[in-house]
Amino acid sequence: MASLVEISRLVKDFGAYRAIDDLSFSIEPGEIVGLLGPNGAGKTTLIHMLLGLILPTQGRISLFGMPMPEERQAILQRVNFSSAYVQMPMSLTPRQNLKVFARLYGVERPDQRAEALLRRMEIYDMADRRTRALSSGQFSRLSLAKALLNDPQLLLLDEPTASMDPDIAEKTRAILKEIQKERGISMLYTSHNMREVEIMASRVLFMHRGKFVAQGSPKDLIAHFAEPDLEKVFLRLARQ
Ligand SMILES: Nc1ncnc2c1ncn2[C@@H]1O[C@H](COP(=O)(O)OP(=O)(O)OP(=O)(O)O)[C@@H](O)[C@H]1O
Ligand SMILES: [Mg+2]
Numbered sequence: 001m002a003s004l005v006e007i008s009r010l011v012k013d014f015g016a017y018r019a020i021d022d023l024s025f026s027i028e029p030g031e032i033v034g035l036l037g038p039n040g041a042g043k044t045t046l047i048h049m050l051l052g053l054i055l056p057t058q059g060r061i062s063l064f065g066m067p068m069p070e071e072r073q074a075i076l077q078r079v080n081f082s083s084a085y086v087q088m089p090m091s092l093t094p095r096q097n098l099k100v101f102a103r104l105y106g107v108e109r110p111d112q113r114a115e116a117l118l119r120r121m122e123i124y125d126m127a128d129r130r131t132r133a134l135s136s137g138q139f140s141r142l143s144l145a146k147a148l149l150n151d152p153q154l155l156l157l158d159e160p161t162a163s164m165d166p167d168i169a170e171k172t173r174a175i176l177k178e179i180q181k182e183r184g185i186s187m188l189y190t191s192h193n194m195r196e197v198e199i200m201a202s203r204v205l206f207m208h209r210g211k212f213v214a215q216g217s218p219k220d221l222i223a224h225f226a227e228p229d230l231e232k233v234f235l236r237l238a239r240q
Contacts, residue, residue: 002065004029004154004186005050010059012045012210019045021210023059027154030184034191034201034218038238041207043190044083047156050188051081063154077105082147083158084140090132094123094142097131098149105150117145120175122168136163144172148179155187161196169193173200194231204230206237213237 003026012020019042027033035043048054049061052072061068063075088097098117102110118124121141126134134142140163147155160176161169173196179185191197197204198218206214206221214221214237218230227233 003027004031004064005188006060006062008060010046010049010061011057012042012049012054013057019210020049020056023210023212025205025212025215027186027188029153029186030180031203032180032187032189032201034189034197034204035207036190036194036197036204036234037207042210043207044158046207047081047158047188047190050156051079052076077150078152079154079156080147080150080152081156081158082140082143082160084136084143084160084162085158086143086146088131088143088146090130092131093128094118094131094134094145095127097142098145101146102149107149107151110149113149117148120148121145122171137165137168140164141168141172144176151183153183153185155185157187157189159190159192161191161193169196176200194229194234198230206234208237208240213240 005027008024010020010023037043049056052069055069064078066075068075095114095118098114099110102114107113118127121144123138123141123145126138140160144160161172164172189200202217204215204218204221205212216224221233222230225233225236227236
């Protein structure tokens with residue numbers, strides 16, 4: 001079977017600055033891949049290219065065997081994205097927002113789907129306040145609920161737990177793992193929480209200045225660099 005995501009010799013320049021420098025990799029069905037790297041490494045830029053929000057300068061991207069951006073419409077049916085920095089209409093309530101997005105995505109039985117996700121992400125209590133009144137951790141859960149509406153086969157998660165308290169972050173990881181088990185979905189996951197990545201990711205891609213400088217399972221990387229944990233591996237690679 002073909003890889004779910006295939007990237008070949010990808011380059012992205014912003015003017016004279018090369019943010020993504022000749023990246024190639026693939027993601028297999030059911031994999032949770034951690035995308036790590038210091039601020040400015042190029043993680044968000046890479047995710048935005050996978051979503052077709054920005055265009056590569058060079059190289060090829062395909063998802064589900066279809067080229068991005070040519071087949072963007074069809075690809076986006078099967079992908080979703082969450083980050084603490086996602087935008088949605090702030091004057092609507094979370095309940096209204098989820099229902100609007102469910103209709104936009106063409107989800108079957110959109111209202112039931114929205115209600116189920118309000119419960120699952122534990123935002124039921126705040127479902128009828130204005131979205132702008134949510135705390136940042138509450139908003140992250142809403143963003144994740146939005147990302148699950150279309151039952152995606154690939155979830156792109158850009159620091160999904162960034163503003164969550166430890167309790168909610170842990171619950172969120174458990175929900176994501178559950179969903180991954182139930183539906184076998186793949187995830188590309190960025191985080192600055194190395195403990196989280198050790199728990200979640202079967203494979204880690206470590207980026208620095210637009211290139212991959214190391215990859216492997218968290219265990220293998222820790223062993224390879226002879227460090228006690230992934231945090232120390234991160235510090236070593238980021239300071240090179
Ligand atoms: N639209 C843009 N125009 C110019 N430069 C950009 C643009 N978007 C990103 N960059 C630059 O590309 C580099 C990579 O940025 P990116 O946001 O991908 O980093 P990141 O790995 O997600 O970092 P962080 O951990 O801080 O989220 C940075 O140097 C950034 O300034
Ligand atoms: Mg980023």
